[in-house]
Amino acid sequence: MIKAIFFDYDGVLTTDKTGSLTTNRYLSKMAAVEYETVQKAFSKYNQELLVGKITHREIWDAVCGAMHCEIDFSLLEQAFLSTPANDAMLALARRLKPKYAIGIITDNKKDRIDCLRKSQDLDALFSPIIVSAEFGSGKDNAAVFECALRCLDLRPEESLFVDNNLDNLIAPKALGMSVIFHDDENNDVGKLAAQLTEEFLIRLD
Known part of the structure; x- marks a missing residue:
């Protein structure tokens, strides 16, 4: 029996595929710099940002x-705040919350998620919120999923994880969690809801 549903953040709870896309697009527009130039400036630091080894403040002069x-x-x-929420997915999460634990597991930068937790009031809907930059490793490692399960005192088979990247489903599936791939380009939240109810017998009402 599924007792908890964990969501990825970018590409699932947002309509942009990645957080880097959102941030780079905004900075490109505001600074009148080519998107590819912004992307290249950040790319060498991205992995260390995601696991909390460095901060945006520490690399800012080098990026500029x-x-x-x-x-x-x-x-x-302001770039963080430009993140477009996936309203349909958030509405689905709100429908699930009365009967299930609802959490987030995300490969993300700490300062970005801290900003969005406040602006989007994520903590009112999701608990736990597991962030790679706080935990020190990402979704390519089972440890981050084990941490989420410990927070709720659940076994892997009692949980389900939704992500828009197939590679991110490998570790939780191997752990014994149920997984669903969400195609962010189609963003068919109705299809996802149907999968939850038909394949996993999850109640939405």
Whole structure:
């Protein structure tokens, strides 16, 4: 019996495939710098940001230097806030919450998720919220999923994880969790809801 549903954040609870896409697009627009230039400036630091080894503040001067322009650090928070919420998926999560534990497991930067937890009031709907930059490793490792399960004192077979990246479903599936791939390009939340009810006997009402 499924007792908890965990959601990935970007590409599932948002309509952008990744957080980097959201952030780079905003900074590109505001600084009038080519998107590819912004992407390249951040890319060498992305993995260390995701596991909490460095912070955006620590790399900011180097990133600006790589873009050959000065961008006020305050614009980074505005970039975080530009994240487009997937309202249909959030509505589904709210339907699930009365009967199930609802959590987030995300490969993400700590300052970004801290900002979005406040602006989108994520903690009112999701618990636990497991962030790779806080935990020190990502969804390529079973440990982050084991941490989420410990938070709720659940066995793997009592939980389900939804992600828009097939690679991120390998570790939880091997652990014994049920998994669902969400195609972020189609964003068919109705299809996902049907899978929950028909394949996993999850009650929505």
